[in-house]
Amino acid sequence: MFPRKVSGNILTPQGWLQGSLQFGQRIGAIEADAAAADAAASAAGGKLTILPGFIDLHVHGAAGVDIMQGGDAGVTVARAHARHGTTAMLGTTMTATDNSIRRALNGLAPAIAERPAGAARMLGVHLEGPFLSIHRLGAQPADAVVEGSLDLVRSYHAIAPIRAMTLATEVARHLQLIPQLKQLGIRVQLGHSNGSYDDGVAALQAGAAGFTHLFNGMTALQHRQPGIVGAALAHAEYAEIIPDLQHVHEGAIRAALRAIPRLYGVTDATAATGMPDGEYGLGSQRVYKCMGCVRLATGSLAGSVLTMDQALRNFVALGLDLADASHRLSLYPADYLGETERGRLQTGAWADLVVLDADLQPVAVYVEGEAIALNAA
Template identity: 35%
Template structure:
């Protein structure tokens, strides 16, 4: 049995930071002390001094396409492993490998590479896959490649699920297109999160989708009918449904800070999930990239197609956390939105929290939200040098 004790940290997990310590044994949290001394005689094999820094649960990104020059649609082990390392470096300990609309053959190749990577990740762990498209509405396609968009096909989805086993955790589709509601029911029956986006659904169509089983909105406000006072659309419909959670790309590009605050007021920390929606430019800087069958230009960190359409993001999870706080969201709630809420959306009760029995997925941050170290199941998978 191996044990570690992390002392002298400020623990932020659903509450404002509290001075405390954490005891870990065999990769799981055994005890947590907040605003109380560690009992005399408490020993561990290893002692870690947190230096008074902020300790949060490992963040969970339910929507990431790539990082550092690698796209998970490449269909290679290397690409998945690079994303795993970069996630760990940015405070993310679990992620959903996310696809874009493509041919079935390319999607199956991605599934095969992700499947081979499970259990051998060098950093953040693969919590499953998020299939974004191809069952999307061309009117709200955003950067999704129109030539790959098609109507929901249960035979095709059956092939996808057979190839992926239990890896598929979330599927994003447009519920209003032919076959959409039937596909939602199909996914719900298999305990897969049915998410909506790249959709022109009206308020009424969105409400019907929620009744059929949609429980999540992908990159809320982006790739969907905008709010109008006589045509409220999907966003307002989602705000009215307590069981529907929403993703937020908090990068100061996809959402104005006032909209971030609006989402927070409407959904609260238990209904709002911070994501990156990052493409392979994350961690690479400005340049030209190939993503989803398009040439994407990144200038000053903003990724766009030639016509100016936003094409994913370059934000990291620790940056999204910092920007959420700077937008006016209390630190404790922003942390929840990056940790516990995505864990709950995915049905992962041992993730996203600092509590006895939870996995020891932990991140130590400095005052500027830079990652000092990242721990996955009790093992440090990243530590900043210097």
Template identity: 45%
Template sequence: MPAAQTLYAQTLHGQILHPDGVFRPGSLRFGTQIEALTSGDVPSDLLILPGFIDTHVHGGAGGDTMDGPTGVRQLARLHAQHGTTTLLPTTITHRWPEVLAALRGVREVMDAGGVVGGADIPGAHLEGPFISPGRLGAQPPHAVLPHPNLTAELLALKVIRAVTLAPELPGALELARALAGVGVRIGIGHTRADAETVSAFLSALHELGARTCATHLYNAMGGIEGRTPGVAGALLADPHAFLEIILDGIHVHPTSFLLARAAAPGRVLLITDAMRAAGLGDGDSELGGQPVTVRDGKATLPDGTIAGSVLTLDVALRNAVRLGVPLAEASRMLSAAPAASLGLTDRGELRVGLRADLTVLDNDLNVKAVYVGGHAIPLHPSQESTPTEANV
């Protein structure tokens, strides 16, 4: 977000979530960064959390990353109103020129100073086209193989912060190594690989010190069986990989979420995977040129395939708490864990010297205020119905 010439210090009072995972009553003073945290009785019971970080979001409020700068700004504003202070606009598998154009659009927004009234954008998430044609999910059928020429074009843009790859593709490891070398998080998803291929791929990347992640764990990667652990099993067993989960009550069964939480404490991060229909209620929409229908909060293609979500991270937080996850732990899944997965050391916790990215909730976990780099986000009442919370 563009910084004002002068941002006068402000103070919030309430129950502050400290980095040790404990809420303490007190005050938080901030400008563009957090300046002071003090403890003591305060005249407010508001909950002050680190701003949410969404590492995988395609769209919202009618805008989509593939639309270019206008779509990026629309989605960044919509999700900021729901507590997200940092996000990665995410592409969809499409023809290569369209993918490059979308990435240039994200770069243009970043170079212009960000989105006024929206979430901060530290880069893009390239989801496809380097995925398996046999595990497209709702992605359009434009998957391609990694090639050195394509890698060079991506590196020249200097905009990618995360990528999704199918590790079984010829050239995938070479592309992953090149991107990891410039700090890109390597995600595994939309793949038909076996567990052995995934484990070998992860091991090779961990030797380089790369950050790795499951792209929407369980979805577009097959299931787990005793003698066939598959992609999800290999990712759950890896001690370093972070795990994206879409906790909307549609994409992942509650028990599967709790399994990931138990297997990978501190490494689960909640994402929206939201499409342009997020925030617009039920009706007709589109994804990558494909018609999508949203009914009762579920987005599907004409053949019934789930087509992303209309989730926002405040709803994901409430869903996690409803499943018995303590609020402090659920907050970590939306802040500290995604920040660590991306190597963002300037945010993700409430600590003096870090960015003043703050999400303020009431006791029912509704968003009451949001600050991005110290700048207040206008919380306009939605004229449409809000995303449906999962009955989880």
């Protein structure tokens, strides 16, 4: 009845189970079967672990391609990240001219409507800007920043579904926009913000749901001026963080893990992901990959080359147990978006899963039951 079967140590909502998982496009059965799990491990040369596929809610590019290029760039990016265990994602835009944003959204729309073969499921768009603070731009270009309006967001939303949006709440009328955006089903995230702690708390009270790349692109925590970071640590249920161990010191990651119950990892990956050192595009900016970092010519960090399988290994290296690390890359981002049939291995859920060896390297990835070729060009 179910054309595929994998065996190993399976992370289920009830905990670990040594056995087998049968699936087509959706998971049909999960059964305890220690003998089958041991046989699979022996055939593979070591212990196999089966986790829910990773869900990345902040992705700009990969394989030399940037989502702002439009066309089929999103397909290339979704295929590249699928080979690292990402089974669902949000295509993430940059602050740019109106025409450039519309071009990117028009390019993403077909891949959102119908998943291309060999690719992660594109769940929608993360609109990162252009409604930001000119004082906390990071790699976002200043000349394209504009004040947000509901009509403008609606026009973007009509092209491709916006699932998450980064907003500097202290700018102009942005605070008043938050409840209206929430009614559209958009998760408003605070980021690229020069706001105060009080601005952050007011935004959460208005309906903001999270924080974009926590610690980066926002006012820092000081004991008399807690800033947006302080609002997140004191009040947030959800926030994204880039666990590449370059954007955020491991001590700050540990503090956030203790403070924010559902802190989840994102890559903020750029076109340089999976590519050799060199020059790449990030929206209208030129960025440079060197020594595992992506930077502007000024030296400022500009996204990453992180993949979600490496994010898992980094979380584990920080001391998280494997189940906790997995939740922060699959279950929590799924729950954040209200995706109840992804991010968990249970009967009836989409068959999005990653099979890992003893070193937590992917040996198999399935997106909605389709086997992904890990060594594709």
